Amino acid sequence: MSGAAGAPGAATSWRGWLLVLALVAVAAAHLTLVGRARVARPSPDAHAIRPVPGFRQDAWFLPDDPSLGFVRVDAGAFTMGAAPPADPLAFDNERWSPSAGDGTVDVDGFLVGRYEVTVAQFDAFVRDTGYRADARALDAGGAYPVAWVSWTDALAYCRWLDAALRAAPVPPLVADALRDGWRVSLPTEAQWEKASRGTDARRYPWGPDAREGAANLSTNGPIAVGALTCPSCAHGLSDMSGNVREWTSSPYQPYPYDETDDRDTAAADALWVIRGSGFDDPPRHARVTTRTGADPGVRRADIGFRVVLAPPHP
Amino acid sequence: MFLGLHLLITDPSTSPRTPLGRLAFGVLYGVGVFVLYGVLGALGLPTFYDKLLCVPLLNLSVPLIDRGVAALGERTWLDRLGLSGPLGGFNLAHMGVWAVLFTALALTGRADGRHPGDSLPFWMRACEAGRTGACERLIQLETTYCGDNSGWACNELGVHLLEGRITSADPARARESFARACEARYQPGCLNVLASSPAVRTDPRPLDLRLLLREGGRNLIALSEPDLDARACDHGWAFACGAGTQVAGR
Numbered sequence: 001m002s003g004a005a006g007a008p009g010a011a012t013s014w015r016g017w018l019l020v021l022a023l024v025a026v027a028a029a030h031l032t033l034v035g036r037a038r039v040a041r042p043s044p045d046a047h048a049i050r051p052v053p054g055f056r057q058d059a060w061f062l063p064d065d066p067s068l069g070f071v072r073v074d075a076g077a078f079t080m081g082a083a084p085p086a087d088p089l090a091f092d093n094e095r096w097s098p099s100a101g102d103g104t105v106d107v108d109g110f111l112v113g114r115y116e117v118t119v120a121q122f123d124a125f126v127r128d129t130g131y132r133a134d135a136r137a138l139d140a141g142g143a144y145p146v147a148w149v150s151w152t153d154a155l156a157y158c159r160w161l162d163a164a165l166r167a168a169p170v171p172p173l174v175a176d177a178l179r180d181g182w183r184v185s186l187p188t189e190a191q192w193e194k195a196s197r198g199t200d201a202r203r204y205p206w207g208p209d210a211r212e213g214a215a216n217l218s219t220n221g222p223i224a225v226g227a228l229t230c231p232s233c234a235h236g237l238s239d240m241s242g243n244v245r246e247w248t249s250s251p252y253q254p255y256p257y258d259e260t261d262d263r264d265t266a267a268a269d270a271l272w273v274i275r276g277s278g279f280d281d282p283p284r285h286a287r288v289t290t291r292t293g294a295d296p297g298v299r300r301a302d303i304g305f306r307v308v309l310a311p312p313h314p
Numbered sequence: 315m316f317l318g319l320h321l322l323i324t325d326p327s328t329s330p331r332t333p334l335g336r337l338a339f340g341v342l343y344g345v346g347v348f349v350l351y352g353v354l355g356a357l358g359l360p361t362f363y364d365k366l367l368c369v370p371l372l373n374l375s376v377p378l379i380d381r382g383v384a385a386l387g388e389r390t391w392l393d394r395l396g397l398s399g400p401l402g403g404f405n406l407a408h409m410g411v412w413a414v415l416f417t418a419l420a421l422t423g424r425a426d427g428r429h430p431g432d433s434l435p436f437w438m439r440a441c442e443a444g445r446t447g448a449c450e451r452l453i454q455l456e457t458t459y460c461g462d463n464s465g466w467a468c469n470e471l472g473v474h475l476l477e478g479r480i481t482s483a484d485p486a487r488a489r490e491s492f493a494r495a496c497e498a499r500y501q502p503g504c505l506n507v508l509a510s511s512p513a514v515r516t517d518p519r520p521l522d523l524r525l526l527l528r529e530g531g532r533n534l535i536a537l538s539e540p541d542l543d544a545r546a547c548d549h550g551w552a553f554a555c556g557a558g559t560q561v562a563g564r
């Protein structure tokens with residue numbers, strides 16, 4: 001009698017166990033998926049890899065030129081900062097000091113990217129590493145400047161490109177720099193301004209005055225890098241004004257510029273300098289001395305970056 | 315939580331019928347909590363489910379426990395210990411013991427979120443002292459608070475993952491943690507993204523303290539900074555007991 005009564009009870013109990021275990025498994029799977037979904041990882045197959053004219057698919061979509069798009073900026077001093085009356089359009093944060101509108105900064109030689117980092121280049125990084133990028137960063141065409149990238153995204157790309165360049169045959173200009181211990185990174189504020197301004201203290205990348213059509217300004221969106229030629233631009237660099245603003249590796253601090261105290265900013269607000277102007281800026285904001293501080297986590301349609309190959313940051 | 319679980323676990327309709335069965339039930343619950351804590355922690359899942367997941371599993375075990383106790387048959391030693399037969403006044407005595415114990419825990423501050431184990435400095439000190447499991451718990455807490463967007467916790471986690479002193483070294487995860495700290499606008503995290511040697515660390519910011527001192531989910535966003543410092547000091551954050559000085563690059 002007791003055996004006949006016990007068998008159905010046991011069966012019910014085991015069914016209950018299975019049900020609870022199934023619920024626990026579902027809950028665990030749910031929690032795991034929720035954790036992973038906090039930052040969406042773009043599917044590697046979301047975009048087909050397509051050739052980009054003018055860029056080398058076999059070299060991480062870097063520019064198809066003898067130095068993979070790197071341009072040398074020689075060591076030496078240049079004029080940094082601006083203030084009225086020399087530059088009536090200068091903002092207060094461009095003034096060198098209360099007593100001087102600009103200053104002189106000595107910069108070691110470095111290599112700088114001719115173009116802003118493109119969507120195809122950033123996509124190569126994402127595909128290679130599985131990096132969790134904002135999906136909007138990969139939405140535009142391959143030759144467009146990558147945007148919707150945070151400061152940390154930009155530095156992650158730099159670190160990856162540095163390793164990639166070291167692991168493959170590269171042009172002598174790049175190989176020599178790597179052998180000398182230079183690293184791929186974001187430009188410091190001084191490197192960026194020197195690359196854009198040259199040594200003649202110009203106000204705009206192409207010369208002393210604003211010029212219509214010289215850059216992608218006052219428009220609704222970015223255009224492919226290098227689409228506008230600028231023969232008069234310092235070092236032949238493209239889009240130092242217009243298209244997208246660019247992250248630098250400098251914390252936002254008042255002038256005079258001194259990169260030796262960058263690591264003393266631990267107690268400061270996390271703001272990092274972006275340089276250049278965006279596609280939505282008016283031409284008068286295309287000045288090479290314009291500087292802004294941005295939240296390192298911000299991802300916007302008008303902020304991208306370019307890279308340098310330079311001696312390590314102090 | 316403690317009281318709720320006590321009532322849930324001691325519900326007569328879902329508990330074994332004999333005192334011995336209930337004793338086994340309680341032992342299994344205690345063991346189950348520890349086992350689940352370890353399993354959930356190892357799987358990277360929230361460990362606070364350890365106390366709840368046991369309940370339905372044990373409720374389903376009640377028929378098994380009752381059959382097991384019945385299979386022991388008549389045992390005089392069970393009779394002598396009062397662990398067989400009807401429950402009688404045993405339930406009342408049991409509840410009385412627990413009521414006294416719970417009251418004692420509550421009065422000594424060990425039944426709420428203010429017990430020492432709720433404070434990160436406690437685990438930091440325990441880890442430094444080499445206490446068993448303390449470093450694992452510290453990493454677990456830092457991971458949890460980092461997930462809640464405490465830049466300070468992300469940075470500390472990154473430093474530990476980089477150093478490999480109290481947990482396995484994992485430079486890739488360390489960089490991810492520094493990046494997350496940076497995106498939470500914690501400047502030392504940004505500096506460590508740029509160059510992590512030597513690692514930059516500071517004391518938690520007020521924003522971090524509002525996350526680290528929640529004591530089981532209390533919202534501290536509106537708490538004034540002096541009150542926040544007082545609470546931090548109470549939790550063992552030495553910097554908050556004085557002038558709140560910041561230490562960079564320690």
